Amino acid sequence: MKVPGIANVWVPPIRNRLDMLATGIKSPVGIKVNGNNLAEIEKTAEEIERIVRSVPGVTSALAERLDGGRYIDIAIDRVKAARYGVSVKELQSIVASVVGGDNIGETIEGRERYPISGPLPARNARLAAKAARSAGSDQRRGAGRAL
Secondary structure (H helix, E strand, C coil), rough: CCEEEECCCCCCHHHHHHHHHHHCCCCCCCCCCCCHHHHHHHHHHHHHHHHHHCCCCCCCCCCCCCCCCCCCCCCCCCHHHHHHCCHHHHHHHHHHHHHCCCEEEEECCCCCCEEEECCCCCHHHHHHHHHHHHHHHCCCHHHHHHH
C-alpha cells in the first residue's frame, strides 16, 4: 500500500509499544539530542530535522520543540503549611484548581455525562484552603462547594 506522505510501518503492535516505551520516541527511526542548554539542543535538533528532510525516501522529519513552554515551579514551605494546619496534598489540590481548573459540576445529555470544569479564582484560594481543612483531605469536593 502506497500513500504519498505516509510511511508504511509493519511492526507488531507490542514490539512498537515496547520500542516507544524504551526510547521515548514515537517513530520507527528517531534521533535523540541531549545536552545542558535547551537553546543549543533545540538549535541542533532543528538542523538535524532540516538535513534529514533532504534525505531521499524520508516522508516526515520533525524536531520536538522544547523551548517556549510556560511552566510554574511552586515550592511548598512545609513548615508554614504545618503551622496553618494545611497538608501538602491539600495545597497541591488548591494550586491545581487555581492553575488548571477543577470539576465544578456535570451536564447530562441523554445517557452521557460530561464534566464542567473551570478555574478557581486565585483570590478564593484561602477560602478553598479553609474548606479543604474542614472537609477532610479524603473527601472529593468541587470548587463550587469550597466557596
